[in-house]
Amino acid sequence: MIGSRRRTRSTINVWPGYVDALSALLMLVIFMLLVYVVSQLYLSQTLSDRDTQLARLSSQMAEISRLLGLEEERASALEEELETARGExxxxxxxxxxxxxxxxxxxxxxxxxxxxxxxxxxxxxxxxxxxxxxxxxxxxxxxxxxxxxxxxxxxxxxxxxxxxxxxxxxxxxxxxxxxxxxxxxxxxxxxxxxxxxxxNELEQYQSEFFARLRNILMDNENVRVVGDRFLLPSELLFASGSATLGSEGKDELDKLADVLLDVVKAIPEDIDWILRIDGHTDRIPINTPEFSSNWELSTARAVSVVRYLAEQGVPEKRMAAAGFGEFYPVAEGTSEEALRRNRRIELKLTDR
Incomplete structure (x- = not known):
C-alpha cells in the first residue's frame, strides 16, 4: 500500500517539469521566428533601397553619356567649321x-x-x-x-x-x-x-588650372612650380627603376584629376587644348630586362600617368605623354640632390 502511494506521488510530480520544458522550448521557437521575420524585413528594405540607388545611378550615367555625346558632336562640328575657314x-x-x-x-x-x-x-x-x-x-x-x-x-x-x-x-x-x-x-x-x-580663352583656363592646382599641392614640399609647369618628383609616384604608380602617387594624381575635370567642364569644346605629361630621368643610365634605356623608362612613366588620369575620367584625346630621358635636366651636377631633382614628371596645360 505504501509502495503504491509512492509510485502515484512520483508520477504526479514529473508533469510540471515537462510543462516548463515545453514552455521554454515554445518561447525559444517564437523568439527565433521573431528574429527571422525582423531580419527578413530589414534585408528586404536594404535590397529595395539598393535597387533604387542603382536605378538612379544608371539614369545619371545615361544622362552623362548623352551629354558627352552632344559635346563631342559640337566639338566635331566646330572643328569642321575651323577646317573650312582655313581652307577658304x-x-x-x-x-x-x-x-x-x-x-x-x-x-x-x-x-x-x-x-x-x-x-x-x-x-x-x-x-x-x-x-x-x-x-x-x-x-x-x-x-x-x-x-x-x-x-x-x-x-x-x-x-x-x-x-x-x-x-x-x-x-x-x-x-x-x-x-x-x-x-x-x-x-x-x-x-x-x-x-x-x-x-586668350585657353590662357584664362590655364591660369585657373595653375592657380587651383598650386593651392591644392602647395602643402606638398616635394612638388615644385617652374614657369607654367608643375614638377612632381618620380619618387613621389614610382619606385626606383619602376613605371608602376604607388599609392601615394595615386593620391596626388587624384587631386590633379579632380581639378582638371572641373576645369574641363568650363573649357569650350572648340578650344584645342591638351595636358602634356613629360617624363624625365637622371643621367645615370639604366639597362634592365624591362627598360633598356632612360628613354623607355621616362616614356613608360609618362604613359602610366596618362592611363591613370584616363581611368579617373580625364578625356584621353586631351592628353599627351612624352619621354625625354636624361637630356633636359633642371639641375646640373651629379650630386644626390641634383639627380633627385632631375627625376621628375612635368605637367603643363597648353594648346595642341
Whole structure:
C-alpha cells in the first residue's frame, strides 16, 4: 500500500517539469521566428533601397553619356567649321597670288604695248615731220602725199586710242586687285582675331588650372612650380627603376584629376587644348630586362600617368605623354640632390 502511494506521488510530480520544458522550448521557437521575420524585413528594405540607388545611378550615367555625346558632336562640328575657314583662307590666298601674277603679267604686257605704241607714234611723228618738211620745201603736195599724211594721222589717232584703252584696262585691273587684297586682309584680320580670342580663352583656363592646382599641392614640399609647369618628383609616384604608380602617387594624381575635370567642364569644346605629361630621368643610365634605356623608362612613366588620369575620367584625346630621358635636366651636377631633382614628371596645360 505504501509502495503504491509512492509510485502515484512520483508520477504526479514529473508533469510540471515537462510543462516548463515545453514552455521554454515554445518561447525559444517564437523568439527565433521573431528574429527571422525582423531580419527578413530589414534585408528586404536594404535590397529595395539598393535597387533604387542603382536605378538612379544608371539614369545619371545615361544622362552623362548623352551629354558627352552632344559635346563631342559640337566639338566635331566646330572643328569642321575651323577646317573650312582655313581652307577658304588658303583658297583666298592662292587666288590673291594668282591675281597678283596676272596683274604683273598684264602690267608688263601693257607697258610693252605702250612702249611699242609710243615708238610707233614717234616714228610716225618723225615721218610726218619729215613729210611736212618736204612739203614746205617743195611747196606743192601731190594727192598721194596728202593721202599718206592723212593715213599716218589716222594711224597715230588709232594708236593713241589703243593706248588709252590699255591704260583704262590696267587701272580697272588694279582696282580689282586692290579690292581682292582688301578682302584678303579683312579675312586675315578676322581669322587672326578669332585665333587670338581662342588663345586668350585657353590662357584664362590655364591660369585657373595653375592657380587651383598650386593651392591644392602647395602643402606638398616635394612638388615644385617652374614657369607654367608643375614638377612632381618620380619618387613621389614610382619606385626606383619602376613605371608602376604607388599609392601615394595615386593620391596626388587624384587631386590633379579632380581639378582638371572641373576645369574641363568650363573649357569650350572648340578650344584645342591638351595636358602634356613629360617624363624625365637622371643621367645615370639604366639597362634592365624591362627598360633598356632612360628613354623607355621616362616614356613608360609618362604613359602610366596618362592611363591613370584616363581611368579617373580625364578625356584621353586631351592628353599627351612624352619621354625625354636624361637630356633636359633642371639641375646640373651629379650630386644626390641634383639627380633627385632631375627625376621628375612635368605637367603643363597648353594648346595642341
Amino acid at each position: 583662307h588658303s583658297a583666298a590666298l592662292a587666288l590673291a597670288q594668282s591675281l597678283q601674277a596676272q596683274l604683273e603679267e598684264g602690267r608688263a604686257s601693257a607697258l610693252q604695248e605702250q612702249y611699242d605704241a609710243e615708238a610707233e607714234a614717234t616714228r610716225l611723228q618723225r615721218s610726218l615731220e619729215e613729210t611736212e618738211a618736204q612739203r614746205e620745201e617743195e611747196q606743192i603736195l601731190t594727192v598721194s602725199q596728202r593721202a599718206i599724211i592723212n593715213r599716218l594721222s589716222a594711224q597715230i589717232s588709232a594708236l593713241q586710242k589703243q593706248l588709252s584703252a590699255i591704260n583704262s584696262a590696267l587701272r580697272l585691273q588694279e582696282d580689282l586687285t586692290a579690292e581682292k587684297e582688301a578682302e584678303l586682309a579683312e579675312m586675315g584680320q578676322r581669322l587672326n582675331l578669332l585665333l587670338a580670342e581662342r588663345v
